[in-house]
Amino acid sequence: MTSARRFLSTLVFAAFLLVGGLASPAGAHPMSTSAVLLDIRDDRVEGEVQLPLDRLAIAVGRDLTATGVLGGGRSFLEDYTARHISAVGEDGDSWAVTLGTGSVRTIDGTAHLVYPLTIRPPDGRVTDFRLRYDVIVEELLTHKVIATVRYDFDRGILKTDDAETLGVLDWDTTSLRVPADEGSWLKGFATTAGLGIEHVGEGADHLLFLLMLLIPAPLVAAGGRWRAADTSPRRSAVRVVHVVSAFALGHSLTLALAASGVVHMASRPVETLIAFSIAVSAVHAIRPLVARGEVLIAVGFGLVHGLAFASLIGDLGLDRGSLVTTLLGFNLGIELTQLLVVALMMPSLLALARTTVYPAFRVGVAVIGLVFSASWMLERAKLTDGDPFEGVQTWLVGHPLLVAGSVAALAVAAHLRCRVPRVAAGR
Template sequence: MKANFAIKFSRLFVSTLLFCLAGIINANAHPMPNSVVLLDVKGDVVSVELQLPLSELELAFGHDVNLDSEDLVKRLGVQLECYILKHIQPVTADGKPWAVTLQDMKVEPILQSESGPYKELTAHLVMAPPEGASTRNFLFNYDVIIHQVSNHFALVSVRQDWDNGLSQNHPYQVGVVRLDVPSNKILPLQVNIQQGSLWTGFTNMLGLGIQHIKEGTDHLLFLLTLLLPATLVVNRKEWGQFGGVGYSLVRICKIVTAFTLGHSVTLLIGAAGIAHVPGRLIEVLIALSIFISAIHAYKPIFRGKEVFIAAGFGLIHGMAFAETLVNLNLDAWRTGLSILGFNLGIELMQLFIIAITIPWLIILSRANLYKGIRVAGAIIAAVASVGWIIERVTDTPNAIGSTVMAAAGYAQWLVFGLAIISILSLFVKVERNNVASSLSKLKKDALYSPAKGYNRN
């Protein structure tokens, strides 16, 4: 009996020890990475991005995917395509199958993760429902990796939904696909997305355009720098005096309109996918456009041709605007509404900025101190542009770029200060006129004699 007790105690001790060791190991080990499924809901299709960790994929796929992973798609692309398509089978609510097509695959490193650094296979697919079926209500039969690795799971999120005003920067989770332990089955995920509208999508793009300019310090700096001397006339190859309110408003309207037409053309071309220019080159050219406009603000180098310069550089700025829309991959109708709404948002924000700054520049243009303000603005814009050019060519942040971006956060106070200086300049001018008038009157009084009238000697 003592022997049986000793055996039972030994077994209990060993079990307890193993349990504690397992708990210690699990507490210190990294959790295994999960899969991610991102859905982009379009008008007639659903685009899908899969993010599959290679370590987990290898266990389910049955091939050595971690070996020479850079050439994985080249080595096993056909087998991987067959595997993925076999384990993704969406159907309508009444069981009709969707068509699924794999577009591309690539291996990418993941550095920042609770699981530690690892590599994952990113695959892009397109799921098309049967004719007449909705893209917003379907059963998502998915068991990639999970069919073999029982503790693996996939987080499913909607990343883009134009009709509901959802952009790629704010995905929301719709469910988790994992093994259902009680039934020992991987149950399909019911995807039921709220019905949106074209109006919601359009207003979201309008807001996106406003936000783009609000945060686009370089775009606004170019336009404002080009407008700095727009109220002045050229005198002997130098910026002269104020040209008048009518003259100023006409020139400002021409410059702004030309810039708008220029960027609208390339926004349309770029967003439609007709042409594409590398993003870094565009950013460098935008910084260069600021530098050139700063030189012109200091001294007229293309007097009378500001409209053409604004239109030409507008073409470059429009390419940058198009980068925001180029990856939407919408149907023709929604693409057109996106371009219209985004461009309208850009124009509204530009007009707002101009409306709160140009009146003060027109007032200041009449004062002698405007030359100092214009020169200072030109120098600041030139320094900022040089900092941005260096930053964008080297792909390394510098103090100049950081300072300009930090100063942009106080833009409302800069406008307020500009307004105060403008108002003060009016009082100074009035006071100067009063003094001049008083001196003139005193001079006349001094020359006047009751007997002889004015003494001109």
């Protein structure tokens, strides 16, 4: 029977392809497909089922409209869909499958009936299981269903770009294995650390804020002006450690509080405040606002940057059990990126600070920071339609080694030609 069924399926599908190939190009269109999207959690599997209305109408033998499926036909379609979805654990026990309230959504230009899906194991612990699914395909031989895992912390699947296709269900293949007990917390930890590295490494605003804090670190504030520090490089390095630690303390605190749901702030004001923090740090780099002000700015505005970091974690839809691991991993990624920036830039800044070139360099970079921050503030406050410097910012962030190398080359040239005594007036 199985061989005969497979042969019949192949024959029907081949006939369909033949008819489709002979049809006029104007009348040809892609076949609608169903989708099953799964989010693997510790005690349950969540997700959704996406059913194209045109294929669903053929399967149930009814005329279906976007309004009708949510009206009189609601109960019939819910019962029909629920009857054709089941899950079985590796021990043979059935898992509870429930559908939420359906809605109609346009996907790839086609109206779909979408049901939230929840699958719960009887013992409350999600392990590998087999998903059995034949909605539509039990009547429509040519229909395809794409099953995808879009979230599984232990396997490092946390966002859309990481989604993994499990396989394709059709008339001949109506079940597939879902690997829900693979991976480990270490994989999720490493992935979230990578997210932290990616978020800061690609965030021009976070990087520019850190750079504005580092520029005055080799100097001392005296009489409302910056002056070259008559100290050893070790003392200057200690100042840098203080700045980086203050920023880490600030953003770590609000990152933990916001990710835990203790505090919340809308994203737009947060992003605008981040741009403002760059402006403040840039002004401080030109003229000291207060002695050791870069440490105060770092910890104060670090609180704001932490809220922005938390918004990304909030978008991941984490389980409470994986939240601590995610916070640690994400924060580790942030700190590693900051340390890399310090390692790339600080030796050159320390060398430049001993030359007559540094005042002009410091003010020039700070002015660029002011211009960028002003543009960001206007855009994020919806006062302008876009950022005219976005292309430049993207290029700079995309070429960190070239930027660091250019500053290093300037430092070497200035150190050879423009070296000054240890104590010199600054701007």
